[in-house]
Amino acid sequence: MKRVLSMGSLLAVGVGASAVWLSNKPNRIKAETFLRDLKRKVMPTVYEKSEKLPIEKGGHPHPHDVEDNKMVDEGAMYSVKFYNEKMQ
Template sequence: MRQALRMTSVVAAGAGVSAAAVWLSSKSNRLKAGNVLRDWKRKIKPSPLDKSKILPIEKAGNPHPQDIEDNKMVDEGALYSVKYYNQKMQ
């Protein structure tokens, strides 16, 4: 009984793979399948480009003068590049 069930499963899987291979032999079907897979992937894990829904960022490029921590971070970032340039030039 188990061997018959196993054999049936193998035959069904082989038939499914064969049918998929025949269906994917057409370029239009491959494009459809690619679009479906991309849509599924976007639903499961959004790409960085899909983050445009949370844009624009209000604070970007315009820090508040009273935000000391943010200004300090920007200042340190600017100093890093200046120090790197100076070390390379010397």
Template sequence: MQKSGGLGYLLVGASAAAWWLSKDENRSKFDGWMTKAKQKFNGETTPSDDAFPIHKAGNPHPEDIADNKMVNEGAQYAVNYYNKKEQ
């Protein structure tokens, strides 16, 4: 009588998963899947399009000091990086 191959199948599956997760692209896909599954399990909903800050991109409100400061610092970083590369 032969033993069931349950442990062997488990090892083969774990090896295949480890091989598949060895690529960065696959790990990011898996992370996204797990995040979505966790949100569904916890009953969280996906935010509407209005909640995404991308709608403000490139057009910060003049009175939004924090956003204007962030945009300004981002521009300084790029200029400093370019200047260091040129020198």
């Protein structure tokens, strides 16, 4: 008869093994160094991807860009109209 290990038991074994391994100070230092280096390697790539978003004109529209100004104006009027209808 086959015995099948459940995910819970495998997780418990993993947590126990890591607790035993981290009980020694040199191993804790190794783990901290590894995680710190991993964070330094991963985080710049996350920031690079977020800076490459296609934001060309965020914040303040150009005064001579009629299409964009019209869209901003219509958006403002929608919220004012909605508020006025709610209050009446």
